[in-house]
Amino acid sequence: xxxxxxQYRYQGxxxxxxxxxxxxxPTGQVFSVADGEFDIYTAIYTDIPGVVIVxxxxxxxxxxxxxxxxxxxxxxxxAN
Numbered sequence: 001x002x003x004x005x006x007q008y009r010y011q012g013x014x015x016x017x018x019x020x021x022x023x024x025x026p027t028g029q030v031f032s033v034a035d036g037e038f039d040i041y042t043a044i045y046t047d048i049p050g051v052v053i054v055x056x057x058x059x060x061x062x063x064x065x066x067x068x069x070x071x072x073x074x075x076x077x078x079a080n
Contacts, residue, residue, distance in 0.1 A: 001025055002050075006032055010056045024052060025076055029062060038066035040076060
């Protein structure tokens with residue numbers, strides 16, 4: 001696991017002011033805390049070390065809301 005900066009792509013654009021910090025798991029999933037939500041997404045790697053993208057425009061972006069599914073985090077932790 002490694003701490004990363006998460007950039008969010010929405011409507012084809014990335015707003016740097018909306019970046020958050022998160023945890024990248026070896027599975028390629030990233031744990032995000034933003035706007036009071038605890039979520040997991042599929043990370044898209046960038047050429048910049050320590051920076052990943054979450055593509056909110058993609059329907060299949062691996063989104064899991066941990067408030068409604070808290071066991072998903074436990075499953076992710078033991079999978080690594």
